[in-house]
Amino acid sequence: MPAPLFPAPGPKRELEEGTVLTPRFGPDGLITAVAIDADTSEVLMVAHMNDAALKKTLETNEVWYWSRSRGELWHKGDTSGQIQTLVEMRIDCDQDALLLKVRVAGDGGCCHTGRRSCFYRVVEIDGSGRLRPPQSP
Amino acid sequence: MPAPLFPAPGPKRELEEGTVLTPRFGPDGLITAVAIDADTSEVLMVAHMNDAALKKTLETNEVWYWSRSRGELWHKGDTSGQIQTLVEMRIDCDQDALLLKVRVAGDGGCCHTGRRSCFYRVVEIDGSGRLRPPQSP
Numbered sequence: 001m002p003a004p005l006f007p008a009p010g011p012k013r014e015l016e017e018g019t020v021l022t023p024r025f026g027p028d029g030l031i032t033a034v035a036i037d038a039d040t041s042e043v044l045m046v047a048h049m050n051d052a053a054l055k056k057t058l059e060t061n062e063v064w065y066w067s068r069s070r071g072e073l074w075h076k077g078d079t080s081g082q083i084q085t086l087v088e089m090r091i092d093c094d095q096d097a098l099l100l101k102v103r104v105a106g107d108g109g110c111c112h113t114g115r116r117s118c119f120y121r122v123v124e125i126d127g128s129g130r131l132r133p134p135q136s137p
Numbered sequence: 138m139p140a141p142l143f144p145a146p147g148p149k150r151e152l153e154e155g156t157v158l159t160p161r162f163g164p165d166g167l168i169t170a171v172a173i174d175a176d177t178s179e180v181l182m183v184a185h186m187n188d189a190a191l192k193k194t195l196e197t198n199e200v201w202y203w204s205r206s207r208g209e210l211w212h213k214g215d216t217s218g219q220i221q222t223l224v225e226m227r228i229d230c231d232q233d234a235l236l237l238k239v240r241v242a243g244d245g246g247c248c249h250t251g252r253r254s255c256f257y258r259v260v261e262i263d264g265s266g267r268l269r270p271p272q273s274p
Contacts, residue, residue, distance in 0.1 A: 006266065016250055019258075021266045032183055034171050041178040046169055046234035058264050089262055092255040093248050097183035099256045111230050113153055118229035119236045123158055125223055127195050129143065131156045 005051040009095060016093050024096040025051060030066055031098060035110065038087035038101040044110040045118045047076075049098065061086045063100060081106030113137055142188040146232060153230050160191060161233040167203055168235060172247065175224035175238040181247040182255045184213075186235065198223045200237060218243030250274055 009015055009022040025031050030048040037044060049057065053064040053073055063084035067074040077083035084102040091098055104110060111118040114137025122132040146152055146159040162168050167185040174181060186194065190201040190210055200221035204211040214220030221239040228235055241247060248255040251274025259269040 017271060019268045019270050021260055021268055032169055034180060034183060036180060041180075043171060043173060043178075043180070043236050046171060046229060058260070058262055058266075061262060086262055089260040090256040091258055091260055091268065092183060093250050093252075093257070097255075098260075099180050113230050115230075118234075119227040120230070121156075121228055123195070123226040123228055123235075125195055125198060125226055129158045129195075131158055131228065133156050134154060 005055045015095055021091065022095055023051075023054060023091065023098075024094065026096070030068070031096060033063075033065065033098040033100055035063065035084060035100045035102050038103050042117055043119055044102070044104070044116070054098075057086060057100075058089075063102060077105060080109075082109055084110075142192045152232055158228065159232055160188075160228065160235075161231065162188060163233070167205070168233060170200075170202065170235040170237055172200065172221060172237045172239050175240050179254055180256055181239070181241070181253070191235075194223060194237075195226075200239060214242060217246075219246055221247075248274075 007020060007022050009024050023031050029050050032046065033049050034046050035044045036042060047065040048068060050066040053066045056064040063076050063086055065074045065076055083105040086100060087103055088101040089098060109116050121134045124130045124132060144157060144159050146161050160168050166187045170186050171183050172181045173179060184202040185205060187203040190203045193201040200213050200223055202211045202213055220242040223237060223239055225238040226235060246253050258271045261267045261269060
């Protein structure tokens with residue numbers, strides 16, 4: 001078995017108040033990562049990292065995810081030019097979610113549909129279960 | 138088997154460009170929800186909803202999650218007073234993540250450690266695997 005890339009999570013106090021990165025990957029080996037625009041704070045996308053993707057992100061300062069659909073490491077922007085440069089990373093209290101403050105290269109977009117953010121549709125909160133029609137990419 | 142609370146996801150085109158909420162819950166029955174402050178856009182927390190939590194959130198305009206640790210519906214703020222009133226909900230391109238723009242009641246906090254946001258620690262991006270020491274709650 002290869003050596004783990006990060007130390008194992010410690011007790012609650014260390015997990016929440018400590019100064020060692022001990023990410024809690026889920027049963028699928030993944031941790032949730034939320035990417036926001038470093039300048040505007042706009043939420044751009046939610047994706048996932050495995051231990052190797054997190055390691056590469058910290059080593060290169062460019063964001064790597066784990067593509068669940070393709071089952072492979074995903075250097076975001078490799079084909080689209082929409083490279084995400086990491087400005088700041090934060091981790092939450094129980095170390096099972098990451099916040100990535102990024103600057104996006106290329107045309108500045110994040111979503112494969114052509115929009116800047118993946119969150120381009122509003123859910124009507126009238127209980128109708130409708131989405132407000134999205135603007136074109 | 139009880140009737141599903143939301144319609145089943147359709148083909149890719151409907152999922153991405155359609156106007157019907159067809160959330161894609163994971164194998165664990167959960168969808169990721171990112172809560173941000175409606176006024177400042179600060180990312181407050183990442184949590185999860187099952188179908189019932191999402192339904193209750195849309196019906197009541199107050200945020201309900203599924204507590205994975207307690208295995209029960211969680212009306213955020215019920216005991217702390219930190220009720221999250223929903224100002225806007227968005228869903229992402231493939232309908233497997235929600236963005237919640239909220240106003241927080243009580244002392245305005247979100248994190249059980251006493252901080253306003255759960256993302257109170259910066260991960261050093263020097264590759265050291267260290268976290269910057271957090272400020273006290």
